[in-house]
Amino acid sequence: MDTLAGLLDGPRARGAFLLRSILTPPWSLRIQDEAPLTLVAVVRGDAWITPDHAEAVRLCHRDVAVVRGPDHYTVADDPGTPPQAVIHPGQRCATPGGAPLTTLTSLGVRTWGDAPDGPTTLLTGTYAMPGEISRRLLEALPPVLVVRDEDWDSPLVGLLAEEIGRDEPGQEPMLDRLLDLLLISVLRTWFARRDDAAPAWYRAHRDPVAGRALRLLQNNPATPWTVTSLAASTGVSRATLARRFAIAVGQPPMAFLAGWRLALAADLLRQRPDATVAAIARQVGYGSAFALSTAFKREYGLSPQQYRRAREELPVTAAGAEPG
Secondary structure, eight states, X not given: OOHHXXXXXXXXXXXXXXXXXXXXXXXXXXEOOOOSEXXXXXXXXXXXXXXXXXXXXXXXXXXXXXXXXXXXXXXXSSTTSOOXXXXXXXXXXXXXXXXXXXXXEEEETTEEESXXXXXXXEEXXXXXXXXXXXXXXXXXXXXXXXXXXXXXXXXHHHHHHHHTTOOOTTHHHHHHHHHHHHHHHHHHHHHHHOTTTSOHHHHGGGSTTHHHHHHHHXXXXXXXXXXXXXXXXXXXXXXXXXXXXXXXXXXXXXXXXXXXXXXXXXXXXXXXXXXXXXXXXXXXXXXXXXXHHHHHHHHHSSOHHHHHHHHHTSOOOOTTOOOO
């Protein structure tokens, strides 16, 4: 599993918040839900996304944006339009003054807005709880990244638009998987076109030495790797491996492996509440629960059990819920 795949193969969308918004200008939504990651796709019309600490970005027909949280931002027909609604954590929607919102209402299944035939239609998909595997990726992303319609040829926006308004058996997991596919497709396209902005560990996969070593470490974290055994599996000398890996990835192989193992452990603690710390330790390459606990607390400031309890207390967004 590579780090990009880890974003979706670990904490994949599970009952993600998905909403179709149909709006008539002037409109402006202040987003303060503090979600770690949100996708916004324009099905009809256009929109502006204005992060609090970055420049406004315009989205046109079939463009897709990925917005990195938890910072607040505004989505509007124009950057100058004052907010009419504020989206709070848990997708609670209110007026800027805090009163219940009445100007935007339900228009059907997972559909919300001011008129069923408004000129602007947006699809929003929100990941409420990404796991620690994704932290390495999220930290590499800008506040807003955009893939333009002309930059890729994908049917996923259309498929999501078609499915989001349906209410049939199995609809929730279908929408989750469509959202996952859209996210990973957008990120792959963006990284491919913005090689200068891609993180070192992403570019390193193209290096024949560092890339092979990365895949070995990521796919086999429980293996008792040493620089010597990794070099032998990669087919180069220890010195060559250490040099190529450090240049491509930005850190030595064993330092990368240590961070990867702890990220995997963090995800498993949340995803498998019945698994013991000892079982998770074995799965990610630690010889004992004590060894994992020591390294984990040094990295995250919490023991594995404390981390698990803290994650269990986080709120989870209800699938298909509409603001308000």
